[in-house]
Amino acid sequence: MSPPLGAAPADLAEVEALVCAAGTSFHRGMVVLPPDRRHAMFAIYAFCRIVDDIADDPAPFETRRRRLDEWRGRVAALFRGEATDAVTRVLLRAIAAFDLRQADFEAVIDGMQMDAETVIVAPDLATFDLYCDRVAAAVGRLSVRAFGDASAAADEVAWHLGRALQATNILRDIAEDAARGRLYLPREFLDAAGVPADPGAVLGHPGLPAACAQLAALAHARFRDADAAMARCGRRAMKPARLMGGMYNAILARLERRGWERPEQPVRVPRWQKLWIALRYGVP
Numbered sequence: 053m054s055p056p057l058g059a060a061p062a063d064l065a066e067v068e069a070l071v072c073a074a075g076t077s078f079h080r081g082m083v084v085l086p087p088d089r090r091h092a093m094f095a096i097y098a099f100c101r102i103v104d105d106i107a108d109d110p111a112p113f114e115t116r117r118r119r120l121d122e123w124r125g126r127v128a129a130l131f132r133g134e135a136t137d138a139v140t141r142v143l144l145r146a147i148a149a150f151d152l153r154q155a156d157f158e159a160v161i162d163g164m165q166m167d168a169e170t171v172i173v174a175p176d177l178a179t180f181d182l183y184c185d186r187v188a189a190a191v192g193r194l195s196v197r198a199f200g201d202a203s204a205a206a207d208e209v210a211w212h213l214g215r216a217l218q219a220t221n222i223l224r225d226i227a228e229d230a231a232r233g234r235l236y237l238p239r240e241f242l243d244a245a246g247v248p249a250d251p252g253a254v255l256g257h258p259g260l261p262a263a264c265a266q267l268a269a270l271a272h273a274r275f276r277d278a279d280a281a282m283a284r285c286g287r288r289a290m291k292p293a294r295l296m297g298g299m300y301n302a303i304l305a306r307l308e309r310r311g312w313e314r315p316e317q318p319v320r321v322p323r324w325q326k327l328w329i330a331l332r333y334g335v336p
Contacts, residue, residue, distance in 0.1 A: 056087035057145040064091055066138035070098040084291050085199065092146035092198040093292075098139045099123075100160060100191055107164035116168040120161055127157045151202060156193045163187035171232075174239040174249035181215070183236075189214030192293075200289035208281040209293055216274035217296065219267050220304045226264070227316035230255055241266040261312035271304055298329040 055061050071094045082090045106119045126140055131154045135141040146152060163186025166172065175183060192210030196202070222229070222236040229236060230251040242249055244266070245259035254260055275297060282290045299321065306319045 056091040057142065057149060059091070059142050059145050063138040063141050064094075067091070067094050067098050067142050070094075070101065070139070074101055082292065084295065088149060089198050089200060091142060092150055092152075093195065095139060095142040095146050096152075096191070096194050096198060099143060099157070102139065103161055103164045107168040113169055117165065120165055120168065124158065124161055127154060127161070130154075130157075146198065150197045152194050152197055156190045159186045159190035160194075163190065171234055173233070173235045173251060174237060174242055177238045177240050180236070180238045184215045184218040185211070188218035196285075196289070196293065199292055201285045203285060205281050205284040206289070209278050209285060209290065212274045212278035212281060213293060213297055216271045216278060217300050219271035219274065220300045220307075223264055223267055223271070223307055224303060224319065226260075227255060237263055237267060255315060256313075260315070264312040264315075268304060268308060275301055275304075295329065298332065299326070302326075302329060 055064060057064075068091070074097075082093050085093060103120060103123055106116055106123070109116055109119075126136070129135070130140055130144050130147060133144070135144040143152075163183060166183055166186065172183070189210050192214040193207055196206035196210050199206075226235075226237070233251050235249065235251040235254055237247075237254070239249055241263040242254075242259075245262035247254055247257050247259040247263050278293070278297060282293060302321045302325055303319065306321060310317060310319050
């Protein structure tokens with residue numbers, strides 16, 4: 053039996069090790085996929101992890117931009133059929149197998165550059181939406197093709213679900229981001245609640261719950277729209293997307309139950325609930 057994607061076993065092992073080292077539940081969630089698709093997702097995740105780490109590096113912006121530009125060059129090379137390391141060699145095979153698009157890889161890098169080139173503080177809604185599209189929905193557009201659906205409806209799933217997941221991440225990480233001088237809540241929501249666009253002043257501000265509630269309502273709407281789009285897609289292909297949606301819906305529900313007055317208080321989905329969600333969506 054040939055290895056997944058026909059890739060070198062050493063390359064597959066190296067990419068999977070990068071995924072495992074990230075310490076997330078992503079690896080477990082992808083076991084619902086057959087081997088070729090699973091390893092394509094590992095390579096996509098490894099690419100995203102690498103460029104995200106570049107954006108988060110404390111190095112000067114010029115250094116980070118140079119490294120992101122190097123990855124733009126690697127992506128361009130992939131679409132000329134060239135690869136130089138384990139991640140790009142597996143990606144090259146995934147691109148050929150599942151018709152992954154260059155523009156989506158480039159959009160992910162663009163999103164990381166938004167974080168690398170400036171400290172984002174209270175973006176307006178248009179900028180907020182662009183950021184979510186690049187750092188989350190673009191990943192979704194790559195993912196749905198690896199899952200097995202390249203239809204317009206699958207791209208719609210990525211559009212809505214990516215925004216829902218990123219909004220949930222932002223609500224979960226308000227305190228952590230504020231400690232880094234960042235504030236991703238949209239300026240319009242802050243203004244409507246009378247909250248200053250200042251990471252140092254947002255925690256504990258009496259208007260913060262109202263601003264967070266607006267973003268939570270937007271996330272719920274995106275989850276609903278993603279579910280509606282999934283109904284027009286292949287059920288088997290959407291299994292990983294439904295799993296991610298279920299997990300993040302659970303996080304959002306627990307954030308709302310905790311309330312927004314103490315955003316520094318961590319929220320965790322208990323193991324029994326994770327297990328229930330996993331079983332519901334067919335994770336062994």
